[in-house]
Amino acid sequence: MDPRPEEDGSTTRVPTQTIQRLTVYRKVLAELHAEGVENVFSHRLAELAGVHPAQLRRDLSIFGSFGSISRGYEVHDLSLTIGHLLGTDRPQTVALVGLGNLGRTLLTYRGFEERGFRIGVVFDNDPEKVGRVYAGRRCHAVEEIEAVLPAYGARIAVLACGPVGVEDVVDRLAGAGVRSILNFVPRRVPAPDGVHVEDVDISAKLEMLSFLSREGE
Amino acid sequence: MDPRPEEDGSTTRVPTQTIQRLTVYRKVLAELHAEGVENVFSHRLAELAGVHPAQLRRDLSIFGSFGSISRGYEVHDLSLTIGHLLGTDRPQTVALVGLGNLGRTLLTYRGFEERGFRIGVVFDNDPEKVGRVYAGRRCHAVEEIEAVLPAYGARIAVLACGPVGVEDVVDRLAGAGVRSILNFVPRRVPAPDGVHVEDVDISAKLEMLSFLSREGE
DNA sequence: TTCCGTCTGTGAATTTCTTCACAGGCCATG
DNA sequence: CATGGCCTGTGAAGAAATTCACAGACGGAA
Numbered sequence: 044m045d046p047r048p049e050e051d052g053s054t055t056r057v058p059t060q061t062i063q064r065l066t067v068y069r070k071v072l073a074e075l076h077a078e079g080v081e082n083v084f085s086h087r088l089a090e091l092a093g094v095h096p097a098q099l100r101r102d103l104s105i106f107g108s109f110g111s112i113s114r115g116y117e118v119h120d121l122s123l124t125i126g127h128l129l130g131t132d133r134p135q136t137v138a139l140v141g142l143g144n145l146g147r148t149l150l151t152y153r154g155f156e157e158r159g160f161r162i163g164v165v166f167d168n169d170p171e172k173v174g175r176v177y178a179g180r181r182c183h184a185v186e187e188i189e190a191v192l193p194a195y196g197a198r199i200a201v202l203a204c205g206p207v208g209v210e211d212v213v214d215r216l217a218g219a220g221v222r223s224i225l226n227f228v229p230r231r232v233p234a235p236d237g238v239h240v241e242d243v244d245i246s247a248k249l250e251m252l253s254f255l256s257r258e259g260e
Numbered sequence: 261m262d263p264r265p266e267e268d269g270s271t272t273r274v275p276t277q278t279i280q281r282l283t284v285y286r287k288v289l290a291e292l293h294a295e296g297v298e299n300v301f302s303h304r305l306a307e308l309a310g311v312h313p314a315q316l317r318r319d320l321s322i323f324g325s326f327g328s329i330s331r332g333y334e335v336h337d338l339s340l341t342i343g344h345l346l347g348t349d350r351p352q353t354v355a356l357v358g359l360g361n362l363g364r365t366l367l368t369y370r371g372f373e374e375r376g377f378r379i380g381v382v383f384d385n386d387p388e389k390v391g392r393v394y395a396g397r398r399c400h401a402v403e404e405i406e407a408v409l410p411a412y413g414a415r416i417a418v419l420a421c422g423p424v425g426v427e428d429v430v431d432r433l434a435g436a437g438v439r440s441i442l443n444f445v446p447r448r449v450p451a452p453d454g455v456h457v458e459d460v461d462i463s464a465k466l467e468m469l470s471f472l473s474r475e476g477e
Numbered sequence: 478t479t480c481c482g483t484c485t486g487t488g489a490a491t492t493t494c495t496t497c498a499c500a501g502g503c504c505a506t507g
Numbered sequence: 508c509a510t511g512g513c514c515t516g517t518g519a520a521g522a523a524a525t526t527c528a529c530a531g532a533c534g535g536a537a
Contacts (some may be wrong), residue, residue, distance in 0.1 A: 058524075062471050066464040071448065084484070093448060097487095097526055104486055112484045113533050130470040137466070148365040149462075154446055158463040160470075198473045199466060223469035225462070229371055231288070231310060239472045241465055245366075245442070246375040247283040248458055249354070249416060252440035253347040253377075254279050255456045256415045275494075301514070314496055314517095321516055329514045330503050484533080492525070503514080 061102045065125050067092045068099065072122035084115035126159070136163035138197040138221065140212055141204030142172050142182060145227060149203060150178045163195045166212075167204070185212055192219035202226045213238070278319045282342050284309045285316065289339035301332035343376070353380035355414040355438065357429055358421030359389050359399060362444060366420060367395045380412045383429075384421070402429055409436035419443045430457070 071091045075083060089096040103109055103121075106128055110116045126132040137155070139146055139162045149155075150162055165177060168185040175182050183191050185208075200221045204212065209228050216224060217235040224240045226232055229247075234240040288308045292300060306313040320326055320338075323345055327333045343349040354372070356363055356379045366372075367379055382394060385402040392399050400408050402425075417438045421429065426445050433441060434452040441457045443449055446464075451457040 059468070062468050063464070066467045067448070070446070070464070091448065095526065100486060108486070110485050128471065129467045130474050131467050135470060144365045144368060148361045151361060154463050155466070158467065160463065160466050199469050222473035225465055225469060229287070231308070239469060241469055243460065243462065243465065245460065246371050246377065247280070247287070248442055248460065249372070249377050250283040250346045250348050250375065251276070251279050252416050252442060252456060252458055253352060254345065256439035257347050312496065317516060325516065327515050490527070495522070497520070
């Protein structure tokens with residue numbers, strides 16, 4: 044399920060951490076491109092991304108050779124290439140479940156569009172909200188997920204609902220073709236087979252910072 | 261800077277990943293406690309946390325011995341112990357910079373209080389907002405950070421402002437005693453010495469999920 | 478052309494993280 | 508009391524990630 048097919052038919056498992064770093068490289072490259080920089084060496088790019096140069100080169104080498112010895116990497120090219128690897132080179136539709144404070148904030152967050160994501164359809168289980176229109180999207184009931192979602196072709200969903208009944212929502216999403224879920228619900232959700240759940244637990248991050256801020260005392 | 265002093269005078273570096281898992285253990289333990297469970301074995305606790313039992317035992321062993329052979333771990337005790345290790349056993353004041361959509365959402369998010377964090381003071385650089393009161397906190401100007409913040413004793417700050425001038429904000433925070441920063445600004449911020457910056461980049465997470473959702477195709 | 482400096486991509490070394498597997502301990506049972 | 512089963516904490520093994528260090532490649536200078 045996890046191995047990635049290579050052109051030569053072999054398969055290489057790409058570490059999650061590598062993918063995470065790829066997103067950082069792309070972000071840095073976008074900034075460099077905006078500044079008019081055309082070429083960059085691994086040394087400089089790694090510095091900006093906060094990693095070791097060898098790390099950067101190895102991360103890229105998993106996917107191929109993109110650098111030139113004399114000029115380093117072409118900023119714009121590499122940015123596009125990474126976008127292609129990540130699958131963000133063409134806009135993707137994302138489903139949002141939960142229209143509380145957080146959900147509505149995410150709905151109007153412009154950073155998504157910049158990175159190629161578009162919240163195309165929203166769900167909530169509050170009868171008060173179902174049928175109403177939020178930021179141009181009509182809110183559907185959670186029970187409608189299987190019926191409504193496939194038409195949008197969303198493979199990614201964002202979970203910003205309350206903790207009760209999350210399992211049910213996840214199952215419905217999985218049944219409707221969703222392969223990846225970004226989970227803001229502060230609760231461990233068991234992922235169905237073939238579905239990736241990525242947790243964003245802000246309080247947990249704060250707890251970590253709490254620990255780190257006391258080190259050396 | 262990073263090593264953690266032990267009681268016997270030696271120092272052990274605690275891996276960031278271990279700390280992250282500690283927060284998960286604590287969350288699971290809190291759920292178990294709420295369900296009335298009093299004791300739990302590493303096997304079960306690890307399963308609920310989604311890690312290997314040996315991993316869990318080793319994570320805890322970094323800090324000491326907390327389990328009993330016959331009864332496993334005392335749910336409530338261990339929860340308190342981890343809270344103590346993380347430094348979340350007593351409420352902590354957190355500073356918030358940026359009162360846009362995201363900032364205001366965070367300000368009213370109740371999940372923080374549950375985990376021992378309280379946003380005690382807020383800043384923004386929009387003159388329109390300075391002086392106004394949001395959720396009971398009067399908004400201060402960014403220039404006032406050094407003057408205002410120390411009175412609150414906040415060692416943790418949340419950054420939810422716009423990308424321009426973040427470096428300045430970070431420097432001011434560091435100068436006012438902040439040791440850890442939770443950064444929602446989608447931009448790499450160089451951390452001053454002794455300050456931990458933890459990035460939360462939601463778009464980057466989506467990019468990762470985009471990659472993962474295409475695996476095996 | 479030849480030489481020099483410096484870059485990428487990558488085997489090999491190293492460091493770090495994870496899992497195995499078991500000593501030692503405790504309880505329940507007979 | 509002895510025995511058996513199962514647990515924790517932890518050395519040691521194993522796996523994985525990171526970094527070193529260099530072969531080979533390229534451009535520029537003379």
